[in-house]
Amino acid sequence: MCVYALLLSSLCLATIVQAQQCSTPIGGPNMNLKDEYIIKNTFEDGAVVYFKCNVGYQPAGGSGKITCTAGLWSPVLLECEKKSCGAPTEVEFGQYGDTTAEFGDTVKYECKKGYNLVGNSVLRCEDQGWAGREPTCEVIRCVTPDGVVNGTFTPLEEIYEYNSVVKYDCNKDVVRNGSSELVCSEDGKFHPDPPTCVWVECRDPVITHAVYERGSRPPHRYKASVTYSCEKGYNLQGSSTITCTIDSQWSPALPSCISKSSIGNPSICL
Numbered sequence: 001m002c003v004y005a006l007l008l009s010s011l012c013l014a015t016i017v018q019a020q021q022c023s024t025p026i027g028g029p030n031m032n033l034k035d036e037y038i039i040k041n042t043f044e045d046g047a048v049v050y051f052k053c054n055v056g057y058q059p060a061g062g063s064g065k066i067t068c069t070a071g072l073w074s075p076v077l078l079e080c081e082k083k084s085c086g087a088p089t090e091v092e093f094g095q096y097g098d099t100t101a102e103f104g105d106t107v108k109y110e111c112k113k114g115y116n117l118v119g120n121s122v123l124r125c126e127d128q129g130w131a132g133r134e135p136t137c138e139v140i141r142c143v144t145p146d147g148v149v150n151g152t153f154t155p156l157e158e159i160y161e162y163n164s165v166v167k168y169d170c171n172k173d174v175v176r177n178g179s180s181e182l183v184c185s186e187d188g189k190f191h192p193d194p195p196t197c198v199w200v201e202c203r204d205p206v207i208t209h210a211v212y213e214r215g216s217r218p219p220h221r222y223k224a225s226v227t228y229s230c231e232k233g234y235n236l237q238g239s240s241t242i243t244c245t246i247d248s249q250w251s252p253a254l255p256s257c258i259s260k261s262s263i264g265n266p267s268i269c270l
């Protein structure tokens with residue numbers, strides 16, 4: 001009827017054109033009209049517009065093209081799915097946490113024990129893939145540990161890697177006080193502290209009324225031990241055997257010889 005009227009009436013034509021216009025179309029999830037169509041509010045009969053997937057999404061089938069026909073848009077067949085960045089790049093001596101590796105996801109790298117992370121620990125999956133550069137894991141290093149007077153350590157290097165061990169030895173006649181092994185640790189230092197090499201010599205004991213039984217003769221060096229008894233008429237009080245410690249002291253303390261006649265005599269005991 002209108003086609004017929006079209007020939008007769010320009011008024012009718014205006015009405016028809018009005019009726020056949022389409023308003024702004026609505027797309028499916030995660031898509032938008034291409035930029036050039038966004039500014040328009042109405043579309044002529046026969047107008048064609050295109051939808052495109054949003055940033056971070058990609059077409060998963062269907063066309064983004066729709067047509068305005070008699071005031072109605074043809075259906076939007078385009079489907080948009082989230083982009084995937086794929087598995088993040090592996091880092092030597094490192095690992096990364098769980099990620100679905102989709103647009104907007106992040107992945108966090110960590111280095112194995114003994115390695116320092118250099119660079120960014122977190123990467124984000126963006127429209128063009130993983131953004132940024134994955135970090136590297138660098139082995140922790142220690143500098144040469146302190147030397148020791150009257151001793152040496154091996155091996156001698158400029159740089160030691162994490163978990164390296166240096167061994168200390170003391171020269172002949174001096175005694176190591178402390179650990180023989182130091183380990184290059186996570187803080188980039190050797191632990192524990194280096195030992196010292198100490199000269200150990202205990203003074204020859206002077207114990208009145210004591211009798212040397214057996215053991216070390218001067219010089220009394222580290223771990224030397226001497227056993228004493230007492231002269232007749234005296235009782236030994238304390239330990240009969242004493243040993244020279246690393247502090248150059250006898251341990252336990254020197255014994256003493258107490259006159260038997262004094263036993264039971266309170267005036268001497270006090």
Ligand SMILES: *[C@@H]1O[C@H](CO)[C@@H](O)[C@H](O)[C@H]1NC(C)=O
Nearest residue numbers: 149150171173174197198199
């Ligand atoms: C080093 O050893 C010598 C004996 O070899 C000793 O006379 C000297 O006191 C020692 N020095 C130290 C600091 O222990």
Ligand SMILES: *[C@@H]1O[C@H](CO)[C@@H](O)[C@H](O)[C@H]1NC(C)=O
Nearest residue numbers: 177178196197198246247248
């Ligand atoms: C041995 O080492 C310990 C701990 O460092 C220290 O306290 C002690 O005085 C040292 N002894 C000697 C004899 O150097």
